[in-house]
Amino acid sequence: MSLSKKLKLRKAKERDYTLVDLERALKNAKGNDLKYYEILTKGIVPDVVDDVEHNVTGLFVKYPNANSLLGNELSPTETADEPDCMWSIKEEKEDESWFTISMTDPDAPSRESPKFREWQHWLVVNIPGMKIHEGEHLTEYFGPSPPKGTGLHRYVFLLFEQPGKIKFNEPFKGVSDMAERKSFKTSAFMKKYKLGKPIAGNYFVAKSAK
Known part of the structure; x- marks a missing residue:
């Protein structure tokens, strides 16, 4: 499904967003018109997954005062609270669709030495439609906390x-189960539960504020 199509993203807390909003924001942030697939895979393949669907669509990740824009830099403070996430879904399929959303850090403890790849920050499964709050939270949200001196x-x-x-x-x-979060493997989780390739994605980068 093309980002150029005006597919409406469902209800957000404050207002409705569209994939066109995300496309415009991505172009402004990147200064080019690369396809979403190309930008996304460059940032996460093969460190998190081997591939994503070629018709991958935008996953809108909105924090109270910042948005994730495919590799933009945000601070741990800006991303401390659980975000709102929105994606395109056909209205007639909303009541019969189930989703899983995950957030991981493949650069733990650093990109140069990622011996704890991936660090699991958030995992919600059995999301009915786009109602994340009604999904099953397997891993409670824990915001970015990159160690000092480990870069982005x-x-x-x-x-x-x-x-x-x-x-x-x-x-x-x-939030207190820190040791259990390390060395999570998104690709293994996908295969275990036969989830298939990701249909939407996004990412940002952050470094220690200390």
Whole structure:
């Protein structure tokens, strides 16, 4: 589905957004007209997944005072709270569609030495339509906290369409479960639950403020 099509993203907290909004913001941020697929895969393949769907669409990630724009730099302070996420979905399929959204850091503890790749920041499964708050939170949101002196880290959001509602056999990870978050493998999780390639994605970068 082309970013140039005016496909309406469903309800946000404050206002409605469209994929055209995201396309415009991406062009302003990047200064070019590269296709979304090309920009996204350059930033996350093969460190997070081997590939995404070639007709991948925009995943709008909105924080209270900032947006993720395919590689723009945000601060840990700006991204401390769980974001709003929106994506394109056919209205007639909304009541019968289930999704998984994940956020990971493939650069833990640093991009030069990512021995903890990937650090899991957020994982919500069995999302009905676009109602993330009604999904099953397997990993509670924990904002970026890159160690001092480790440079920029990528924070990758991926959206998967599930074949239906799935029974996920995974332990819950709260904000205090730090050790359990390291060395998560998105690609292995995809294969385990037969999720297929990501249908939407986004990412930003951040570094320690210290």
